[in-house]
Amino acid sequence: MTAASAVTVKKQHLIDPEICIRCNTCEESCPIDAITHDVNNYVVDDSICNDCMACVPPCPTGAIDNWIQVLSTNTYSVEEQFTWNELPEPQEVPEGVAQDMSEPVEVVPAEALSADEAALTNVANTPFTAAGASIPPWSAAHPYVNWYTHKNPVSATVVGNYRVTDSDTESDIHHIVLDFGDNPMPVLEGQSIAIFPPGNDANGRAHHARQYSIASPRDGERPGYNNLSITVKRVRAGHDSNPVDGVCSNYLCDLQKNDVVKVIGPFGSSFLMPNQPDANIVMICTGTGAAPMRAMTERCRRLTKENKFNGTLMLFFGARTERELPYFGPLMNLPKDFIDVNLALSRSADKPKKYVQDLIRERAHDVMNLLKDSKTCVYVCGLKGMEEGVLSALKDIVTESGRNWEDMHAELKAKGRLHFETY
Ligand code: FAD
Ligand code: A2P
Numbered sequence: 001m002t003a004a005s006a007v008t009v010k011k012q013h014l015i016d017p018e019i020c021i022r023c024n025t026c027e028e029s030c031p032i033d034a035i036t037h038d039v040n041n042y043v044v045d046d047s048i049c050n051d052c053m054a055c056v057p058p059c060p061t062g063a064i065d066n067w068i069q070v071l072s073t074n075t076y077s078v079e080e081q082f083t084w085n086e087l088p089e090p091q092e093v094p095e096g097v098a099q100d101m102s103e104p105v106e107v108v109p110a111e112a113l114s115a116d117e118a119a120l121t122n123v124a125n126t127p128f129t130a131a132g133a134s135i136p137p138w139s140a141a142h143p144y145v146n147w148y149t150h151k152n153p154v155s156a157t158v159v160g161n162y163r164v165t166d167s168d169t170e171s172d173i174h175h176i177v178l179d180f181g182d183n184p185m186p187v188l189e190g191q192s193i194a195i196f197p198p199g200n201d202a203n204g205r206a207h208h209a210r211q212y213s214i215a216s217p218r219d220g221e222r223p224g225y226n227n228l229s230i231t232v233k234r235v236r237a238g239h240d241s242n243p244v245d246g247v248c249s250n251y252l253c254d255l256q257k258n259d260v261v262k263v264i265g266p267f268g269s270s271f272l273m274p275n276q277p278d279a280n281i282v283m284i285c286t287g288t289g290a291a292p293m294r295a296m297t298e299r300c301r302r303l304t305k306e307n308k309f310n311g312t313l314m315l316f317f318g319a320r321t322e323r324e325l326p327y328f329g330p331l332m333n334l335p336k337d338f339i340d341v342n343l344a345l346s347r348s349a350d351k352p353k354k355y356v357q358d359l360i361r362e363r364a365h366d367v368m369n370l371l372k373d374s375k376t377c378v379y380v381c382g383l384k385g386m387e388e389g390v391l392s393a394l395k396d397i398v399t400e401s402g403r404n405w406e407d408m409h410a411e412l413k414a415k416g417r418l419h420f421e422t423y
Contacts, residue, residue, distance in 0.1 A: 008098045009091075011067035012075050013044045013051060017084050019150045020063035021194045021209045021264075024423070026055040029130065036078060040203065043081035058134060060192075060211070060267035062146065071097070085205050131387055132420035133270060133413040137377050139279065140272035140416070141218070144186040148264045150209070153196065154183045158259045159227060166323035172234040173288060173326045174253045175215065178261065179227040185263075187228055188218050189295035190272045190379070190419075193265035197248040209264055210248035213291035213381065213421065217299035231291040231326055271379065271419045273299065279311045280376040282367065284356050284390055286318035289382020290326050292421065293317070296379070297339060304338060313339040314363075314370060318356040318386065320347040340366075356386060357393035364397040371398065371408065377417045384422040 015026065015035075020042055027035040027042065034048035035055060042063075055064050069090035070076065076088070136143075148154040160177035187193075194209035201207055212230040215221075221229040234253040235246025255261070273281060273296045281300070283293040293315060303309035319325035322345065331341060342363060344354040360367055370376040371394075380390050395405040412418035 006073075007094075008072045009069060009093050010072055010075075012046050012070045013049050014066045014068050014076065014081065014087055015042050015044060016063040016066050016087050017041045018063075018086050019061050021061055021211055023060060023211050025058045025060065026064050029055045029058045038082045040201075040205075041082050041084060043078050045078050046075045060145070060194075061150070061264075069093070085203075130413070131391055132380070132418045133416045135416040136270045136272040137274040137279075137416040139275040141188055141275050143188050143191060143266070143269050143272060145191075145265075145267055145269055147184070147186065147266060150264060153262045153264050154180065154185065155260050156180050156183075156185075156263050158255045158257055158261065160221075160229075161253075161255050161257065164231070164326040164328075169321070169324045171287070171320065171324035171326075172236075172253060173324075174232050174234070175229055175326070176232055176252055176255065177216075177221050177227055177229045178263070179225070180263075181226065183226075185226065185228065185266070186218075187214050187266045188272055189214070189299050190292045190421075191266040191268040192421075193228070193230070193263050194267065195248060195252065196262040196264075197251040199247075201247075207247055209262075211265075211267065211423075212252075213288070213295075214266070215291035215294045217295050217302060219302070223302065231288045231294070233288045268421075270416065271381075271421050273379075274375070274377050276375070277303070277309050277311065278375055280313070280370050280373060281311065282314045282316075282370055282376060282378040284316045284360070284378070284380045284386075286356060286382035286386055288326065289380075289421070290317060292379065292381050294327060297334070301334070301338065311375065312370065314342070314366070315339055316342045316344060316356040316359050316363075318344040318346065318354075318382070321345055322348070355389060357389035360390065360393040361396065364400065367394075368397050368401045371412075374415070374417075377419070378412065379419045379421075381421045387420055387422050 022042060027037060031054055032048055034045050036043060036045060066087060068087060071091055074091060156178035158176065159179045162175055163172065164175045165171045165173045192211045192213045194211045196209045197207045199207055212232060214228050215231045216229040221227045232249050232252045235249040236243065238244045281296060285293050297313060300309045300313060317325065322328050342359045344356045344359045345351055346353050346355060398405045398408050
C-alpha cells in the first residue's frame, strides 16, 4: 500500500468562530471532553471527538453544527483552530482518495431510551449525567429560536437603564430595557438574547456577542409594548478575581437612553416555564440569575390578576447582602400568598452566612412536597458554583424523605422538570 492510498477524506467536526457566542454549552454537554477553549475560540479536538452529537442540540446558535471536508492526513489541530476568525473552505480531494461515507451518529435524547437502549448508544450517558433536563416541561409554550442571527442581527433602542443594587455597594447590577420598534422579537420567559459590544478584541477581530437572560415576560417589560429587559452585572474582576473590565457588561451598564444595540436570538428551548394554570415553580438563583425568575414571576403575577394562575411559587435567592440583591424592593413588595421568598445572604453583618442550598435544606419539607407533585418544575440560574451545592441539597432532602434520588433526578430530567442555566 502506498502512502497516498492510506489517505482518506473525512468530515471534521468544527465550531464556526464567527457565529459562536462562547456560552460554554458545548463544552459542558460533551460527555468525553472533546471540546475546549482559549480566550479566542471554542474548538473540537478531532483526536477525541466521536461525533456523538450530544453537543449539537444544546448549542443556542448552531455554530457547533459544522462538518468540513478534510484529508485524514491534514485534520485541523486544536492549536490551529484557536487562531481562526472563520471556518476554512473544504479541502480539495486528490484523485483516487477514498471518501469516508459514515455520517455523524444521529442523536436520540437519552430520556427517550430505556436503560438498556441507552447503554447501547454512544449518547447513553449524556443527558443522564447532565444536571438538568434538555427538554422543556410538557405544557411550555413553543419557543422561537435564532430569529435573528449573526448574519442578520436586529437593532434595539435603549429605553431604560438603571441600577438595581444600592449605589455604594460593590455589586453594580443594571436593569436595562430594550425596545425593538416594529421588528418582531418573540420571546418566552427563560430564554436569552445576545448582544454585540462594539469594537474589536486584541486580535483585531470584532467582539463576539454575549448572552443575557430575558428578565421580562413574553408580553413585554411593559405589557403590550415590543420591549424586553435584561439584568446585567458590571464585570470588574474575572472568575479568578483579578481586576479586568468585562467588555460587554461595561458597555451595557454604561448605555444611555436612545442608544442602539445589536442583538441576536432569542436562544433557549428547554429552560421554559410550564404553561398550565396550576403549575408550581421552584426558583433557585444567585445574583443576575434572578433575571429569568423575574420574568416567570411577573408572568404569573399578570396571569394571577386575570385569575389564570393559581399555582405555588417558591423562590430561593442568594446574594451578598440585601443591598446587593437585585430588585430587592419590588421583590419584597410581592404578596406573601403569591410567592414564598427565601433570601440567602452570605455577607450580611447581622445574619449568619447562608447559601441558597442551606435554605433549601431548611425548607426540606415544603420543597419535598412540591418535588413530589408532578406539576412542579425547578429552575436554577446564576453562579456555576452553586450547581453542585443545589444538587447535593436536593439529593439530601429527597433521600431523607425515603425516596431514591437517582430515580427522582432521572424523572425530573425526563419530564423537563429540572433546569439549570449557570455561567
Ligand atoms: P468578558 O470581557 O467576556 O470577560 C472578562 C473577564 O471576566 C474574563 O476573565 C471572564 O472569564 C470573566 N467573566 C466572564 N463572565 C463573568 C461573570 N458573569 N462574572 C465574573 N467574571 C466573568 N450575565 C449577566 O450579567 N446577566 C445575565 O442575565 C446573564 N445571562 C447569561 C446567560 C447565559 C446562558 C450565559 C452563557 C451567560 C450569561 N451571562 C449573564 C454572562 C454574560 O454572557 C457575560 O459573560 C458577562 O456579562 C461578562 O461579559 P463581559 O464581556 O463583560 O466580560
Ligand atoms: P459569597 O459571599 O460567598 O461570594 P455574587 O455576588 O458573586 O454574584 O454572588 C451571589 C451570591 O452567591 C453570593 O451570596 C455568593 O456568596 C453566593 N455564592 C458563591 N458561591 C456559591 C456557591 N458555590 N453556592 C451557592 N452560592 C454561592
